[in-house]
Amino acid sequence: MKNDRRHFLKAAGVATIGLAATATAAEAGIADSALELVFGPKGAAPYADAKTATRWGMVVDTRKLNAESMEKLIEACNHAHNIPKLPLRKPHDKFNKDEIKWIWEEEFENAFPGQMNEKLPPKITQNEVLVLCNQCASPACVRVCPTKATFQRADGIVMMDFHRCIGCRFCMAACPYGSRSFNFKDPRKDGAIAETNPEFPTRMKGVVEKCNFCAERLAKGLDPACVEACEHGEMVFGDLNDPESEINKVLRNNYTIQRKPEAGTKPQVYYIV
Amino acid sequence: MLEKALTGDKKYWGWIGFLLLLITVGFGAYLRQYTEGLTMTGLSRDVSWGFYIAQLTYLVGVAASGVMLVMPYYLHDHKAFGKITILGEFMAVAAITMCLLFVLVDLGQPMRMMNMIIHPTPNSVLFWDMVVLNTYMFLNIIIGWNVLQAERKGVHYQAWVKPLIYLSIPFAVSIHTVTAFLYAGLPGRHFWLTAIMAPRFLAGAFCAGPSILLLIVFFLRKFTSFDAGQKAIRSLAVIITYAMILNVFFLLLELFTAFYSQVPGHMHAFTYLFVGLHGGYNMVPVMWASVILAVIVLVLLIPAKFRNNDKILVPALIMLVLSTWLEKGVALVVTGFIPNPLEHVNEYLPTLNELVISVGVYAVGALIVTVLYKIAIDVKAEVGDVAH
Ligand code: SF4
Numbered sequence A: 001m002k003n004d005r006r007h008f009l010k011a012a013g014v015a016t017i018g019l020a021a022t023a024t025a026a027e028a029g030i031a032d033s034a035l036e037l038v039f040g041p042k043g044a045a046p047y048a049d050a051k052t053a054t055r056w057g058m059v060v061d062t063r064k065l066n067a068e069s070m071e072k073l074i075e076a077c078n079h080a081h082n083i084p085k086l087p088l089r090k091p092h093d094k095f096n097k098d099e100i101k102w103i104w105e106e107e108f109e110n111a112f113p114g115q116m117n118e119k120l121p122p123k124i125t126q127n128e129v130l131v132l133c134n135q136c137a138s139p140a141c142v143r144v145c146p147t148k149a150t151f152q153r154a155d156g157i158v159m160m161d162f163h164r165c166i167g168c169r170f171c172m173a174a175c176p177y178g179s180r181s182f183n184f185k186d187p188r189k190d191g192a193i194a195e196t197n198p199e200f201p202t203r204m205k206g207v208v209e210k211c212n213f214c215a216e217r218l219a220k221g222l223d224p225a226c227v228e229a230c231e232h233g234e235m236v237f238g239d240l241n242d243p244e245s246e247i248n249k250v251l252r253n254n255y256t257i258q259r260k261p262e263a264g265t266k267p268q269v270y271y272i273v
Numbered sequence B: 001m002l003e004k005a006l007t008g009d010k011k012y013w014g015w016i017g018f019l020l021l022l023i024t025v026g027f028g029a030y031l032r033q034y035t036e037g038l039t040m041t042g043l044s045r046d047v048s049w050g051f052y053i054a055q056l057t058y059l060v061g062v063a064a065s066g067v068m069l070v071m072p073y074y075l076h077d078h079k080a081f082g083k084i085t086i087l088g089e090f091m092a093v094a095a096i097t098m099c100l101l102f103v104l105v106d107l108g109q110p111m112r113m114m115n116m117i118i119h120p121t122p123n124s125v126l127f128w129d130m131v132v133l134n135t136y137m138f139l140n141i142i143i144g145w146n147v148l149q150a151e152r153k154g155v156h157y158q159a160w161v162k163p164l165i166y167l168s169i170p171f172a173v174s175i176h177t178v179t180a181f182l183y184a185g186l187p188g189r190h191f192w193l194t195a196i197m198a199p200r201f202l203a204g205a206f207c208a209g210p211s212i213l214l215l216i217v218f219f220l221r222k223f224t225s226f227d228a229g230q231k232a233i234r235s236l237a238v239i240i241t242y243a244m245i246l247n248v249f250f251l252l253l254e255l256f257t258a259f260y261s262q263v264p265g266h267m268h269a270f271t272y273l274f275v276g277l278h279g280g281y282n283m284v285p286v287m288w289a290s291v292i293l294a295v296i297v298l299v300l301l302i303p304a305k306f307r308n309n310d311k312i313l314v315p316a317l318i319m320l321v322l323s324t325w326l327e328k329g330v331a332l333v334v335t336g337f338i339p340n341p342l343e344h345v346n347e348y349l350p351t352l353n354e355l356v357i358s359v360g361v362y363a364v365g366a367l368i369v370t371v372l373y374k375i376a377i378d379v380k381a382e383v384g385d386v387a388h
């Protein structure tokens, strides 16, 4: 198992982020193996320019999204994370049962079921929006996981340890947003991943996955892939605890909503509608 | 005592052979699923638990029902159950074995199962479910075996067994309560997010489990020397009747809350169950079959005149098992996922491979029941406890 991890780490080229983060994560009770997975082997030299925060968050400006930009942002994530394109399981299936997705388009009424009313202006309700894992501050998925394969970092990011997950799918039942996907079959087979990105591991069958706020890119000082692909500030990413951060300025100046706040998971992704 | 399982007539061995065949076929189907992944099932991103987990839920109830014999016998000194408590305990062993197997076949990475123990996580209900299920299983093995051994030697069972018997009572309740908590604590699943989930599970368990047991008792009376006694059968039938009334009553409570309040999230799942939702109708026949059977069962069980007639009681019990199975062993788990968190209706039906694996698991349970009951009955015959 240990060797397996190191091998993956080499392949992923994920380096460590620094002792400070390691210490806080250790305080948060995160297992070493998981730490290594995210930050690289213990003791390795930290990346000096890693992005750090005490609470990562995101704003999605749905006014700026259109079909074309959404596709581009989704494609950026798919490529960065080796998301497979899997065909229908059976030709007559009404929906794709094997599908893996981390970020995708939804109608307004599906993304915000409790916040829909018939008199909302069409420019709001007819827009499709992007949905992804909300990186909840009080994540139901972490609460139910029997192995800590899904865990929360000190900076708020809810992560997956693909090497520990037993594939019980309790987290999928628990997530109130349908953010999680399960590898029903081997994603590495049949050319499902058009072009493998060596910077991120491919998964095996039988484990769950979801958006990880690009933890592997933050560790290298990069913005999340979807944010980087934005041309007009459709998505803003930053530290919610830093009053001076760009994201807090956007949040101060705009009316934002969250997906299903009533679920009590405290989503960290905000939407301008 | 184990040697008693190795002697039997042609019919006994034929039955064992048949079960072994089913197990082999089921295992073959599992190997396919193991190599290809859970894509061999009907599960999807939206309905991520299905037939397997539903069987787990149903069988936990069957296991818990042993307490309906143990409690009257040991706590209220209801002597009539003396002969059959052992049947309840051994059935619990078989049921829990099946539960654990259904969890196992549902895992995406079964080889990593031990991660639940290597990285124990007390905030996960699944962790606690594993703890109580295993404890309850061992309690029943130890109790059943010791009591039977004592009976064989013609002595009273040892004193240290008694506290374990008492302990098994709260554990029986806990296995079903904790299993209900798997569902009842999830924020986005309105259908399951109800405080009455655990009572519903318990009521369902306390009618379905004893019904299966009673059917076995009738079978044993007909084909073996074992007779549970008229009094035990009648008492058990009364317990079953009350539990079934509660079971139906609790479902009606859910319907009232959903439809009188008109809260959309609460209504969706029930609408899906009874009339279908957005073009999804898979569960409609299942639910109506369950409801109609339940009504017939109540009509046949409540009047003592019917209930005391074995010719009516037996079909009523069969219908009861079917009705509760359709509701808890099929509809309850699947419907929690429909509509999905984004309000799409993406349906589920089990695949053939999934069903073959499930039959294999049930065959394992039947094999355990057969062997353990064979031993129990032979011991009882030996000490002359089976006379009519
Ligand atoms: S959106 Fe779902 S998967 Fe993401 S952190 Fe929240 S509960 Fe977990």
Ligand code: SF4
Binding pocket: A144, A145, A146, A147, A148, A149, A150, A164, A165, A166, A167, A168, A169, A170, A171, A172, A207, A208
């Ligand atoms: S599927 Fe994996 S991540 Fe999800 S709850 Fe189970 S072990 Fe945890």
Ligand code: SF4
Binding pocket: A076, A077, A078, A080, A081, A102, A103, A132, A210, A211, A212, A213, A214, A224, A225, A226, A227
């Ligand atoms: S933050 Fe990263 S992982 Fe999440 S949707 Fe954007 S690109 Fe994908």
